[in-house]
């Protein structure tokens with residue numbers, strides 16, 4: 232679906248502020264999988280994903296999305312934009328319609344779809360994000376809570392019905408409950424819709440729980456990749472990239488280091504099961 236090979240990106244090229252943000256990134260996103268991208272602040276994540284839907288075009292390296300070679304001047308960028316929906320960091324800052332329904336409908340309207348299809352897409356996208364269509368479509372956007380506004384903004388991208396949805400820190404800055412709720416919605420997109428997802432996040436638990444494969448970006452390069460278990464299992468390599476495994480995994484690892492016979496765990500659920508098994512034996 233997305234194939235990137237030896238991609239380089241330099242901001243402000245040829246000025247004293249020249250900054251290499253991507254240095255030879257190679258990565259792929261297969262149909263139907265959830266790919267997590269992690270990396271400390273400034274490692275190049277947001278820069279990289281702008282290549283996924285043709286917002287940026289490669290000057291050095293290859294980017295092929297849904298069969299379109301974005302390095303070619305004749306590439307069908309419109310087709311790439313339709314295939315890949317990109318939700319920016321803090322997408323709610325780009326909500327500008329007065330009514331929620333209008334905001335979610337903005338993209339489909341620009342596609343000049345028939346009225347009933349726009350309505351169905353808006354309904355589906357809002358319900359999928361956990362916003363009741365009937366309750367929220369006529370609400371003023373400024374009356375929504377932060378979490379609701381985030382969901383409305385994501386619904387706007389979803390309403391374009393992309394084959395791939397790219398989420399840049401979808402749950403950052405939300406309270407724990409909204410975060411859990413939004414994560415469950417993302418899980419549903421994966422499990423029920425079989426949607427191809429790219430998830431950029433600073434939340435390691437979230438990435439471990441949702442991703443099939445993970446890439447670690449460090450100073451503009453991929454420093455590790457593999458299954459969540461492989462990537463988070465290599466604590467030394469993660470530390471070199473300024474990251475650490477999910478906290479639940481760290482607790483279990485510390486107990487193991489102290490000699491407790493507890494099974495390895497990655498996510499909070501796995502840690503709970505592993506610790507319950509240990510406690511069961513001592514009851």
Ligand SMILES: Nc1ncnc2c1ncn2[C@@H]1O[C@H](COP(=O)(O)OP(=O)(O)OP(=O)(O)O)[C@@H](O)[C@H]1O
Nearest residue numbers: 242243250252270271272273274275276277278279
């Ligand atoms: N428009 C720009 N002009 C110049 N430098 C930029 C620009 N946008 C980003 N950068 C620099 O490029 C590097 C990578 O930025 P990017 O936004 O891709 O990082 P990130 O991994 O998404 O970080 P975060 O986790 O904080 O969102 C950073 O050092 C950043 O300062």
Ligand SMILES: [Mg+2]
Nearest residue numbers: 276277278320
């Ligand atoms: Mg970013």
